[in-house]
Amino acid sequence: DGGITQSPKYLFRKEGQNVTLSCEQNLNHDAMYWYRQDPGQGLRLIYYSQIVNDFQKGDIAEGYSVSREKKESFPLTVTSAQKNPTAFYLCASSKLAGGTVSPLHFGNGTRLTVT
């Protein structure tokens, strides 16, 4: 089955540590995204990438970093500079068809808890 795999499902870290969340897709989608979800709020875009070796900041990129070395993979690092890292993180991918937007397909998320 094609889809997006995020791992791990739950992650616990001490404050001051960097942590990397994995996202892999086998949908052959060009674009990949990272969102953060907090209770009672809409998804907020952290970073996105439309092509290998290129990525753009979203609305809340501070304290995060990404890489896109392969089309299938878009890992997110939550650095110690992120002031409020505890959240549910969602990875998504989509097709790119010229300028036409298409639905995002989401993984099942990673819940990060930092204490």
Place this chain on the structure above:
Amino acid sequence: GESVGLHLPTLSVQEGDNSIINCAYSNSASDYFIWYKQESGKGPQFIIDIRSNMDKRQGQRVTVLLNKTVKHLSLQIAATQPGDSAVYFCAENFGGEYGNKLVFGAGTILRVKS
């Protein structure tokens, strides 16, 4: 509809009834809209989408209505089932000067009573 603070609006319906979930969007220039369903502990699942040149689109047991005059989107679920219980949220695409940028609402909780 949209949420305020930590509390999402909740819609409770009896199994077998129809459900209508509403969403007020913000940008009159938005050209594309999506409805997602999110079950507890899972990622959002695509339900149905609609482009701004349409005012209605039907899927299997679901219908999306778009009223651009009042910037309102609704999702109708026919014969609601217990498996429909989830958080539903809409997303609008800020086109034009924004390029393509999806903006998500916080969601509405749907509870189905058996």
